[in-house]
Amino acid sequence: MDRNIQTQAIVLSVRKYGELHKAVTILSPDLGLVDAIIFGGRKGKKTALAPLFSISTLQLYHNPLKKEYSVTEGESSFIPQAITEDLACTYTASFFCEIISKTPTDEPEQTFSLLSEALTALEADCGARKRITAAFIWKLMQISGTAPDLEYCPVCDRKYADDETLFFSNPMNTPCCKSCSDSEYIVLMPGSRRYLRYTMGMDFCTAASVVLNHAAEQRIYLYMLRWASVFAQTQLRTLNDLLSF
Ligand SMILES: [Zn+2]
Incomplete structure (x- = not known):
């Protein structure tokens, strides 16, 4: 592999690395999830390199012996401002980045596009964060091939009635009919299923612009957050922050 690589990247997390350096986790459409070091990233000019939630073209250097990437240069095309000024919005963006960093993808290009669009939509309208979140989780499931069947119960193969409420099967990790379910924690109401x-x-972007009334939006939002915790198959640190709003 080339030692010098140019790639687009979204910065999913930023942390300290020793006294002088920073480490970032990025999502690249070419490389997927990558951990990289910004040497000298905590002082001088390099502090501005690759801020959290930014979308940039980065120059990476790959050291094959140390199996280590570092960021040498970068130019951001998107640096969030509204997102970082609104706490609920910051939590939402953190949640998007956490779920992506914990669910490795075979489709980094599509995941990259989805996250870019979701962050851009959030920056443009923080007030729409709930429907943006619902659309984001739903699209992520579709990209990863884990979107469930909404027409037939996957356990007993029966076709759902139009106004049927769906429950959940934990062993199969999917919504199902009431008699096949073992959980009443994740309940999909008919209106949410229609959505x-x-x-x-x-x-x-089209899905995220579908406007729902307040109660319907809240229902689908909470449903998708619960579902996301199952989908990620691991504890999501940012979920409790998000649910406190
Ligand atoms: Zn069933």
């Missing part, structure tokens, strides 16, 4: 069927296959 998911309606927006399935839409591109992210």
Whole structure:
């Protein structure tokens, strides 16, 4: 592999690395998830390199012996401002980045596009964060091939009635009919299922612009957050922050 690589990247997390340096986790459409060091990133000019949630073109250097990437240069095309000024919005962006960093993808290009669009939508309208979040989780499931069947119960193969409420099967990790379920924690109401069927296959921005009334938006939002915790198959640190709003 080339030692010098140019790639687009979204910065998912930033942390200290020794006294002088920073380490970042980035999502690249070419390389997927990458941990990289910014040497001297805590002092001088390099502090501005690769800020959290930014979208940039980065120059990476790959050291094959140490199996280590470092960021040498970068130019950001998107640096969030509204997101960082609003706490609920910051938590939302952190949640998007955490779920992506914990669910390795075979489709880094599509995941990169989705996250870029979601952060851009959030920056443009923090007030729409709940429907942006619902559309984001739903699209992420579709990209990863884990979107469930919303027409037939996957356990007993029965076709759902239009106004049927769905429950959840933990062993199969999927919504199912009431008699096949073992959990009443994740309940999909008929209105929320209609929303998911309606927006399935839409591109992210179109789906995120579908406006729901307040109660319906809250229902689908909480449902998708619960579902996200199952989908990620690991504890999401940012989920409790988000649920406190
Ligand atoms: Zn069933």
